[in-house]
Structure formats: structure tokens, C-alpha cells
Amino acid sequence: xxxxxxxPEIRELIVTRDEATLHETLDRWLPAxxxxxxxxxxxxxxxxxxKLLGGPQRARIFExxxxxxxxxxxxxxxxxxxxxxxxxxxxxxxxxxxxxxSPDDRSRCLDRLTAEQRALAESLLQYPADSVGRLMTxxxxxxxxxxxxxxxxxxIRLHGHDSETLNVVYVVDDNHRLIDDLRIRQLLLADPQRxxxxxxxxxxxxxxxxxxxxxxxxxxxxxxxxxxxxxxxxGRLLGIVTIDDVLDIAESAATKDxxxxxxxxxxxxxxxxxxxxxxxxxxxxxxxxxxxxxMLTATAMGYFEEEIxxxxxxALFVPLIISSGGNSGSQAATLIVRAFALGEIQLRDWWxxxxxxxxxxxxxxxxxGAIGFxxxxxxxxxxxxxxxxxxxxAVAVGLSLIGIVLWGCLAGAMIPFGLKCAGIDPATSxxxxxxxxxxxxxxxxxxxVAIVVLRGTLL
Amino acid sequence: xxxxxxxPEIRELIVTRDEATLHETLDRWLPAxxxxxxxxxxxxxxxxxxKLLGGPQRARIFExxxxxxxxxxxxxxxxxxxxxxxxxxxxxxxxxxxxxxSPDDRSRCLDRLTAEQRALAESLLQYPADSVGRLMTxxxxxxxxxxxxxxxxxxIRLHGHDSETLNVVYVVDDNHRLIDDLRIRQLLLADPQRxxxxxxxxxxxxxxxxxxxxxxxxxxxxxxxxxxxxxxxxGRLLGIVTIDDVLDIAESAATKDxxxxxxxxxxxxxxxxxxxxxxxxxxxxxxxxxxxxxMLTATAMGYFEEEIxxxxxxALFVPLIISSGGNSGSQAATLIVRAFALGEIQLRDWWxxxxxxxxxxxxxxxxxGAIGFxxxxxxxxxxxxxxxxxxxxAVAVGLSLIGIVLWGCLAGAMIPFGLKCAGIDPATSxxxxxxxxxxxxxxxxxxxVAIVVLRGTLL
Numbered sequence: 026x027x028x029x030x031x032x033p034e035i036r037e038l039i040v041t042r043d044e045a046t047l048h049e050t051l052d053r054w055l056p057a058x059x060x061x062x063x064x065x066x067x068x069x070x071x072x073x074x075x076k077l078l079g080g081p082q083r084a085r086i087f088e089x090x091x092x093x094x095x096x097x098x099x100x101x102x103x104x105x106x107x108x109x110x111x112x113x114x115x116x117x118x119x120x121x122x123x124x125x126x127s128p129d130d131r132s133r134c135l136d137r138l139t140a141e142q143r144a145l146a147e148s149l150l151q152y153p154a155d156s157v158g159r160l161m162t163x164x165x166x167x168x169x170x171x172x173x174x175x176x177x178x179x180x181i182r183l184h185g186h187d188s189e190t191l192n193v194v195y196v197v198d199d200n201h202r203l204i205d206d207l208r209i210r211q212l213l214l215a216d217p218q219r220x221x222x223x224x225x226x227x228x229x230x231x232x233x234x235x236x237x238x239x240x241x242x243x244x245x246x247x248x249x250x251x252x253x254x255x256x257x258x259x260g261r262l263l264g265i266v267t268i269d270d271v272l273d274i275a276e277s278a279a280t281k282d283x284x285x286x287x288x289x290x291x292x293x294x295x296x297x298x299x300x301x302x303x304x305x306x307x308x309x310x311x312x313x314x315x316x317x318x319x320m321l322t323a324t325a326m327g328y329f330e331e332e333i334x335x336x337x338x339x340a341l342f343v344p345l346i347i348s349s350g351g352n353s354g355s356q357a358a359t360l361i362v363r364a365f366a367l368g369e370i371q372l373r374d375w376w377x378x379x380x381x382x383x384x385x386x387x388x389x390x391x392x393x394g395a396i397g398f399x400x401x402x403x404x405x406x407x408x409x410x411x412x413x414x415x416x417x418x419a420v421a422v423g424l425s426l427i428g429i430v431l432w433g434c435l436a437g438a439m440i441p442f443g444l445k446c447a448g449i450d451p452a453t454s455x456x457x458x459x460x461x462x463x464x465x466x467x468x469x470x471x472x473x474v475a476i477v478v479l480r481g482t483l484l
Numbered sequence: 485x486x487x488x489x490x491x492p493e494i495r496e497l498i499v500t501r502d503e504a505t506l507h508e509t510l511d512r513w514l515p516a517x518x519x520x521x522x523x524x525x526x527x528x529x530x531x532x533x534x535k536l537l538g539g540p541q542r543a544r545i546f547e548x549x550x551x552x553x554x555x556x557x558x559x560x561x562x563x564x565x566x567x568x569x570x571x572x573x574x575x576x577x578x579x580x581x582x583x584x585x586s587p588d589d590r591s592r593c594l595d596r597l598t599a600e601q602r603a604l605a606e607s608l609l610q611y612p613a614d615s616v617g618r619l620m621t622x623x624x625x626x627x628x629x630x631x632x633x634x635x636x637x638x639x640i641r642l643h644g645h646d647s648e649t650l651n652v653v654y655v656v657d658d659n660h661r662l663i664d665d666l667r668i669r670q671l672l673l674a675d676p677q678r679x680x681x682x683x684x685x686x687x688x689x690x691x692x693x694x695x696x697x698x699x700x701x702x703x704x705x706x707x708x709x710x711x712x713x714x715x716x717x718x719g720r721l722l723g724i725v726t727i728d729d730v731l732d733i734a735e736s737a738a739t740k741d742x743x744x745x746x747x748x749x750x751x752x753x754x755x756x757x758x759x760x761x762x763x764x765x766x767x768x769x770x771x772x773x774x775x776x777x778x779m780l781t782a783t784a785m786g787y788f789e790e791e792i793x794x795x796x797x798x799a800l801f802v803p804l805i806i807s808s809g810g811n812s813g814s815q816a817a818t819l820i821v822r823a824f825a826l827g828e829i830q831l832r833d834w835w836x837x838x839x840x841x842x843x844x845x846x847x848x849x850x851x852x853g854a855i856g857f858x859x860x861x862x863x864x865x866x867x868x869x870x871x872x873x874x875x876x877x878a879v880a881v882g883l884s885l886i887g888i889v890l891w892g893c894l895a896g897a898m899i900p901f902g903l904k905c906a907g908i909d910p911a912t913s914x915x916x917x918x919x920x921x922x923x924x925x926x927x928x929x930x931x932x933v934a935i936v937v938l939r940g941t942l943l
Contacts, residue, residue: 055687057706089706181672191669192651192710209668210650213640228514246735247516247548249728251651251710268727269708275731276705279738280822286742287818287915288811296823297833301840305847308815312889315811316852320859322803327869333796340792340799344781344923347803351810352747352774352916356767359746363739364755374756381760388764393775400779410786430771456746456915457811464803 032065039066039073047077056082060089072101075110084113093298095122100130108137115189116162117270120149124159157241158234160274161255161264162189167197168221170204175217190267193252196221203254203262205229231256234263241266242275243368282366285450286359288315288457311457318461322347325465329472336483338411339475342397342422343468349393349426350433350467351460357382357437358459365441365451375442379435386434390427398423414482421478425471432470433463491524498525498532506536515541519548531560534569543572552757554581559589567596574648575621576729579608583618616700617693619733620714620723621648626656627680629663634676649726652711655680662713662721664688690715693722700725701734702827741825744909745818747774747916770916777920781806784924788931795942797870798934801856801881802927808852808885809892809926810919816841816896817918824900824910834901838894845893849886857882873941880937884930891929892922 031050038047051059063071063086075083075098087095087110099107099122111119111134123131123146135143145163152158164187168177177194185191194212196205205225215224231254232241244253251268281291290307292299299307326333326343333340361378364370370378398419405415412418437459441451476484490509497506510518522530522545534542534557546554546569558566558581570578570593582590582605594602604622611617623646627636636653644650653671655664664684674683690713691700703712710727740750749766751758758766785792785802792799820837823829829837857878864874871877896918900910935943 053685053687055689055707057708178672182674185669185673188669191667191672208650209672210644210647213637213650213668214644215641226512228512230514242731242735246728246731248514249516251727268710268731269705272701272705272727272731272734275734276701276738276826279735279742280826283738283742283745283818283822287745287814289815289818292819295826295828296819297828297836301843304840305844308812308844309848309851312808312811312815312848312852313855316804316808316855319804319807322807323800326800326803330796330800333792333799337789337793337796337799340796340802341782341785341789343799343802344785344806344927345775345778348778348781348806348810348916348920348923349771349775351807351919352771353767355746355916356748356771359742359748360751360755363742367735367739367754369754369756377756381763384760385764385767389768389771392768393771396772396775410789457807457814460810461807464807468803 029065032062035062035074036066036070039070039077042073042077044077047074048082051078051086052082056085057089059086063090064094068097072098075102076106079109081113084110084115088115088118091298092122092125092294096125099126099134104137107134111137112139112142116145116149116164116264117160117189117266119146120159124150124154152234155238156234157232157236157238157255157266158263160238160241160266160270161234162267163264164189165252165254165262165265166191166194167201167262168194170196170198170220170222170225172221173217174212174215174219174221174224177212177221178217189265190252193250193265195254195262195265196225197262201262202260203229203231203256206231206254229254232266233258238274239278239366242271242278245271278366282362282452285452286362286456288312315457315461318458319464321465322468325468325472329468332472332476332484336475336479338418338483339421339472343471345397346422346425346429346471347464347467350429350463353386353389353430353433354437354459354463355456357386357434358441358456359437361438361441362451365445372442372445375439378438378442382434382438383431386431387427389434390430393430394423394426397426412483414479417479417482421471421475424478425474428470428474429463429467432466433459436463436466488524491521494521494533495525495529498529498536501532501536503536506533507541510537510545511541515544516548518545522549523553527556531557534561535565538568540572543569543574547574547577550757551581551584551753555584558585558593563596566593570596571598571601575604575608575623575723576619576648576725578605579618583609583613611693614697615693616691616695616697616714616725617722619697619700619725619729620693621726622723623648624711624713624721624724625650625653626660626721627653629655629657629679629681629684631680632676633671633674633678633680633683636671636680637676648724649711652709652724654713654721654724655684656721660721661719662688662690662715665690665713688713691725692716697733698737698825701730701737704730737825741821741911744911745821745915747771774916774920777917778923780924781927784927784931788927791931791935791943795934795938797877797942798931802930804856805881805884805888805930806923806926809888809922811892812845812848812889813892813896813918813922814915816845816893817900817915820897820900821910824904831901831904834898837897837901841893841897842890845890846886848893849889852889853882853885856885871942873938876938876941880930880934883937884933887929887933888922888926891925892918895922895925 123134138146166181166185166188192209193206198204205227206229207224211224230248234255245268252265254262255264255266257263284291288311290310292307401411401419405411440459445451582593597605625640625644625647651668652665657663664686665688666683670683689707693714704727711724713721714723714725716722743750747770749769751766860870860878864870899918904910
């Protein structure tokens with residue numbers, strides 16, 4: 026990559042404190058690319074670079090650095106640099122950075138903001154951590170419906186510099202209530218002498234500041250927008266949310282769901298950036314919960330100890346049988362959790378999902394049951410490992426598989442419904458959690474079937 | 485929802501074929517909302533509605549319908565309606581719809597396109613199914629560097645109607661090679677008499693038509709763009725990709741990864757839209773593969789049948805022990821697969837991941853081993869279920885857990901690396917697949933440890 030080639034040159038500029046050449050060199054690059062280069066510097070070098078740089082360029086680059094680097098740099102800067110950096114940052118990026126700091130550090134940062142910026146930052150920090158309010162920027166272009174398009178374009182040229190996006194302008198009334206949003210294309214394609222009110226269709230999609238971040242993803246997807254306005258309960262326009270943030274939210278929500286499905290607490294940072302002990306803690310919690318749950322398998326097996334002692338052959342199939350239940354449960358849970366996250370199914374769909382899983386589970390159970398039966402039958406023609414009653418054992422295993430796979434599908438599909446109904450995130454019913462549940466109940470099914478089938482022969 | 489309230493009225497308009505009122509009513513709505521309403525109509529009603537509607541409004545609504553509905557409606561239309569609908573559709577939506585049809589239906593559709601649209605559709609269909617080319621639209625505004633901004637704005641007003649977005653304009657040279665992209669904000673904020681070349685920074689990010697769709701997501705995220713240009717190998721501008729499509733790609737890529745991690749083949753449609761037999765097939769394939777793999781557990785257990793017969797108590801802990809390995813393997817696999825998908829780790833990071841998993845796995849193993857040991861010790865103070873040698877059993881279980889959890893973490897983390905190295909999608913190393921592998925090897929670890937610890941006493 027280009028960054029690697031230029032690294033020695035950049036290092037030289039930092040060491041010699043050649044501010045002018047550094048500015049000029051980095052100015053030719055996109056801020057996101059400079060941020061990648063910064064990540065390759067040592068802690069002393071990137072701090073020196075951030076000090077040498079200044080103005081909006083510094084803030085843009087800083088916004089692209091990862092969170093731990095941002096925190097480290099921020100807290101190493103002197104008050105003057107800290108203030109100028111924070112005052113230049115985009116509102117949404119600044120809000121999430123400030124929210125990640127300790128209360129003491131946060132108040133030191135807030136103290137360095139201008140009165141206006143400070144009021145703004147504090148108001149944005151008041152929204153809940155996972156609300157749309159935290160993604161908001163109050164910098165947008167708002168216009169009045171009696172203005173001509175030419176007037177709007179002149180207004181943008183004079184006052185649009187701070188706006189997060191100029192792709193959309195917002196029409197408000199005397200009370201700053203949102204009436205409509207107009208995409209810039211509508212203005213650019215129309216006669217400049219036309220009035221805004223003639224372009225309006227009063228079909229305006231907006232978000233609420235208190236909405237969950239995740240719900241914004243669905244609105245952006247459904248309506249294919251690049252920016253959406255945020256209003257309060259009275260309809261007053263508070264700010265806007267842009268799609269670049271929403272794409273990040275969509276990816277991180279999917280990551281969190283995946284991690285929960287994978288049976289661990291969602292990480293807050295990337296795998297590589299998460300400290301080892303945090304990583305262990307986030308994994309240990311669920312691993313212990315699942316372990317305690319799985320202890321019930323030892324209890325369940327204990328009830329059937331006598332049967333196992335009489336027919337050790339039964340124990341041989343325990344891992345095969347319970348893992349089949351676990352796997353079919355994982356599949357069902359994964360499908361249902363993701364369908365919930367994407368809004369493809371709702372709570373009221375439980376009955377149709379139950380019917381589908383009943384049918385799928387039965388078919389899948391038949392397939393696995395048939396394979397299991399054939400395997401035992403086949404082995405028994407070549408060896409005596411399963412003894413003279415191999416046919417009964419094959420029947421017991423086959424029937425158990427049908428029951429357990431069916432049960433796994435039902436449990437995997439219905440547990441997420443139950444959690445959602447109770448107001449808990451369905452992703453928490455992570456696949457291993459379902460598997461553990463199915464393991465314990467599966468053992469009971471298996472041994473019960475075996476006792477019925479083998480009574481009078483092996484047992 | 486509004487749609488439900490208006491449904492009877494809309495049905496009435498369809499039955500009475502009141503085209504004018506229908507047009508007028510639906511015109512007040514956003515196409516995405518009309519599409520939701522259409523989904524509530526019967527098959528006959530929505531076909532009648534699509535026939536009554538016409539022009540661009542019909543195409544916009546149609547684009548928001550789900551794929552099965554689109555296919556059904558399309559193939560029920562007569563040639564004239566089919567042609568006018570397809571000619572009006574956006575290129576990217578049309579390409580993916582055409583690609584989903586059978587060859588016969590596709591060629592019937594292509595025959596109804598105008599010569600120009602047909603050439604375009606055919607050229608877009610030539611890109612591979614999961615390539616950026618399939619997301620592309622060739623409708624964008626391109627300008628020359630010697631033009632003034634005013635000239636560009638006039639040009640947009642005259643020629644911009646078909647452009648997919650006006651948020652970005654593209655500067656090309658005499659050979660239609662891309663030189664730079666300018667966001668509309670840069671044009672709106674500058675003096676209209678300035679020339680384009682004065683705004684250019686020659687810092688232009690572009691995609692290649694042959695790139696994978698997924699890779700586009702990362703570029704959009706890194707550079708926070710709303711549209712990106714697509715060029716061929718010589719740098720000629722072929723088309724643009726807009727972020728609304730990229731958000732869909734990000735969500736569907738995450739869904740596919742999640743489903744693979746959940747141990748099934750990725751579905752092509754939503755859970756509710758997938759026919760039952762397809763659903764069963766996609767699940768059965770992996771369930772059978774995993775079942776065949778798990779059969780090795782029966783074989784492994786067979787080797788230790790003699791030990792189990794001597795000490796039935798050993799069998800009681802089999803489900804507990806192998807599920808702990810499986811759960812820790814799922815966790816590791818989930819973390820690594822997602823980190824790969826987001827580009828957070830690369831193949832060259834295998835060594836640092838291995839070291840982290842070695843440390844995490846050992847710590848997690850210690851925790852579970854200690855709990856397992858304590859559980860057996862505790863139970864033994866109240867009951868005689870584990871016999872006189874309970875301490876040795878507790879030691880065997882505790883030590884096995886350390887080994888198996890460590891092994892689960894290593895296998896879960898390294899199998900995705902191995903698959904990626906072999907050019908296979910790491911998500912295919914779905915968590916249950918790792919679990920199955922760990923189950924089989926875990927049994928061997930458990931019984932080997934037990935034989936060493938219990939030799940001379942129970943065994």
C-alpha cells in the first residue's frame with residue numbers, strides 16, 4: 026500500500042518537525058487514508074503528528090482513528106490543542122468519543138469547548154447511548170417554503186459550510202417544525218425561479234431522537250435515503266442522521282447479534298482491539314452459564330446410570346444423538362433471530378413459524394433417523410459391536426433422532442419468540458444456549474425411547 | 485398502519501378500475517409504502533393494480549416489491565405492459581431481477597426492451613453475480629475540468645433527470661477516463677464562475693466492476709461516501725454504485741455469514757419467503773454432513789467401551805465435557821469469522837490470534853475445570869453417586885476440561901484461518917462444524933486423561 030512506501034518519509038517529517046511539508050504531503054491524501062498511516066506509527070510519532078497538524082484537516086483525520094487511539098491521543102494533548110481539536114470535530118463523532126471517556130476526562134474535554142459547542146455537546150450526550158439522538162448532528166440547511174430555489178442556492182452558498190450534508194435540505198415552519206425534506210436533485214433539476222412550496226410533496230419520513238439506533242437502519246433501507254431528519258415529539262426539527270453512520274450501525278448490530286448467537290457477550294471493540302482479559306471475561310460469563318446448564322446432563326445421565334450399566338452400548342450414541350438435536354436447534358435459532366433483526370417476522374407470526382418448524386423438523390428428523398438406523402444396521406452386518414439386539418438398538422436410535430431433531434427445531438425457533446415476548450433481545454438465545462437446553466431434554470428423550478424399545482431384552 | 489386503514493378504499497378503486505383516483509391516491513404516498521400496501525393485496529388485486537398504474541410511478545413501486553412478487557407480476561403482464569415497466573426500471577434493480585429469471589423468461593423480457601435499454605441490460609448481466617458490476621447504473625452526471633460551476637449546474641438541469649444521484653458529479657477526460665469525483669456540496673459552496681479544475685484534488689476512490697460486492701461495503705464504510713464510481717482496467721468510467729444498494733449488501737452478507745455460522749446453507753430469500761422444501765434442503769445438507777462427522781463420536785466411544793463398562797460414572801460426564809469444548813469453539817469461530825468479514829484481521833495475523841487464543845483458552849479452561857472439579861467434590865460430600873474414588877474422577881474431569889476448552893478455542897480460531905488460506909469462505913467453518921470436530925477429539929482427550937488418572941483404581 027501507498028502508506029507503507031511513504032512511511033519513512035512521513036517519519037522523517039515528524040522527527041524534523043517540518044510542519045509545512047507534512048501538511049502539504051498529507052493534504053494530498055484522504056483523511057481515511059492518513060488515519061491508516063497513523064495506525065502504523067508509534068505512540069510517540071502519532072502524538073507528534075497530531076500536534077503538528079491543525080485545523081479542520083486534523084479533526085477529519087482524527088475522526089477516522091480507532092477509539093482506543095483517539096482516547097490516548099486526546100488525553101495526551103495540552104488544553105489548547107485539545108480544545109481546538111474537539112471544537113473542530115463533527116458532532117456525531119465527538120458525542121460518541123466523549124461518551125466513551127471517564128466522567129473526569131469528559132468534563133475536562135467539555136471545559137475546553139466554546140460555550141456554543143459545549144451546550145451542543147451536552148445536549149447530545151443527554152440522549153440514551155443506543156438512541157438515534159447520539160448519531161445526530163444539528164448542522165443542516167433549513168429553508169422556508171416561500172423561498173425560491175435561487176434563494177435557497179444562495180442561502181446554501183452563504184450558510185451551508187458547516188452542514189453535514191447538502192444532499193438534502195429541510196423545509197420548516199415558523200416554529201421550526203419540519204414540513205418536508207427535499208433532495209438536492211429536486212432543486213437542481215427545477216427552474217431556479219420556482220418556489221420551494223411547489224416542489225413539496227409533504228411526504229416526509231423522519232426519525233425520533235429517542236428511537237433505537239437499530240430501527241434507523243430499517244428506515245434507511247426501506248426508503249433508500251442518504252440522510253433523514255430527526256424530530257422531537259412536537260415535530261420540531263432537532264438534527265439529521267446521515268447514512269454513513271447508519272452503515273456502521275448496521276454492521277456493528279450484525280456483529281453483536283452474531284457474537285450473541287456464537288454464545289458470548291457482544292464485544293464493544295474489534296477482536297484485535299479488545300484487551301485479553303476483557304475478551305476472556307466476555308466469553309467466560311456465557312461459558313459458565315452454559316456449563317452450569319450442561320451440568321444437568323450429568324444429572325440426567327445419572328438417572329439412567331442403571332440402564333447404561335446394563336447396556337453400555339447405549340452410551341456410545343449419546344454424543345451423536347444430543348449433537349443432532351443441538352445442531353438442528355442452532356439452525357432454527359439462527360434463522361429466527363436474524364429474521365427478527367431484519368424485521369422479516371414479528372411476534373404475531375409465531376404460529377406460522379411453529380407450523381413450518383414442525384414440518385421441517387419432522388422431515389429433517391426422518392432423514393437423520395434413517396441414516397442413524399442404516400449406520401447401525403450396516404455396521405452390525407460386519408461386526409458384533411452392537412450385540413445380538415442390534416436391530417432394537419437401531420430402532421431406538423432412529424426413533425430418538427426423529428424426536429430429538431424435531432424437538433431441537435421447535436425449541437430453537439420458539440425460544441427466541443419467548444425471549445422477545447419477555448422483552449429480551451432474541452439474539453441472547455444464542456445457538457449454544459438452545460443447544461444446551463436441547464442436550465438436556467434430548468438425553469431424556471433418548472433414554473426414555475430406549476427403555477420402551479429395549480425393555481425385556483437389553484434392559 | 486396507514487396502509488391498513490386505506491386498504492378497503494384502494495381495493496374499491498381497483499375493482500372499479502378507477503385509474504385516475506388510484507393514481508392520485510397512491511401518488512401522495514412514497515413508493516416504499518405503496519409496496520407494503522401491495523403486499524397486503526391478493527394476487528389478482530396486485531396484478532390489477534400494477535396494470536392500472538403506469539409510467540415511472542409504477543416502476544418505482546415495483547422496485548420495492550419482494551423478489552417472488554416481482555417475478556409473479558412480471559410474468560403475468562402482457563408484452564406491452566412488461567416492456568413499459570422494464571424500460572422504466574432502474575438499471576441495478578432490473579439487472580438483479582432479470583438475473584433471477586429462467587433463461588426463457590429472461591429472453592422474453594429482454595425482447596421487450598428498447599434497443600438501447602436492451603444493450604445496457606445485456607452488458608450489465610455479463611458481470612458475475614456477486615460483482616460490483618451488477619450493482620452499477622450507467623446513469624450519472626459527468627463533466628469536464630474546464631467547465632465552470634455554472635456550466636455544470638446548467639448541464640445538470642438539462643441532462644440530470646436520468647441520473648441515479650446528483651449528490652456527486654464525475655470529472656472525465658477526452659477518453660472518458662475518470663479524473664476526479666466532486667460532491668455536490670463542493671459545487672454549491674463555491675463561486676459559480678470558478679472552474680471545475682480548481683475544485684479538484686485528484687483524490688478519487690473508485691471501484692472495479694469485477695470486484696466482489698462485499699468489498700464495496702468496506703470501501704463505502706472507510707471513506708463515508710454516498711456514491712462511488714466504477715471503472716474498468718483502463719480507468720474508463722463505467723457507472724456508479726449508490727450507498728442504498730451497499731446497505732442492502734452489507735445486511736445480506738451478514739445474514740449469509742450468520743446462517744453459515746448457524747450451520748446451514750445461506751438462504752437466498754427471507755425465512756418467510758423460502759419454500760418449505762428449500763428450507764429443509766438447505767438445512768439437511770449440513771445437518772447430514774455434521775451427523776456423519778458426529779458418527780465418529782460413536783466410533784471413538786466404541787474404543788473406550790471397556791473403560792465405560794468398568795466405570796459407568798465416566799459416561800455421565802461425556803455430554804458436559806464435549807459441549808464445553810463445542811461452546812468454546814463456537815465462540816472463537818464466531819469472533820474470527822466476523823473479524824475476517826469486517827477486514828479487522830488478515831491471514832498474516834494468524835500467529836497473534838493463535839497466541840491470544842492460547843492464553844484465553846487456558847484461562848477459560850482453568851475456570852471451567854475448577855467449576856467441574858468443585859461440582860463433583862461438592863456432590864460427593866452429600867451422596868455416594870461418584871463412589872469412593874470421587875477425588876480422582878474430579879481430577880480427571882477438571883484436567884480434561886482445561887485441555888478440551890483450550891483445544892476448542894484453538895480449533896475454533898484456526899479452522900477459519902485454514903479455510904481462508906485454502907480460498908474457502910471462512911464462514912463455512914460454521915460453529916457447529918467446529919463443535920463437531922471438537923466433540924470427536926474432545927472424547928479422545930477425556931478418555932485418555934481418565935485412563936491415566938484412574939489407572940489402578942477404577943480402570
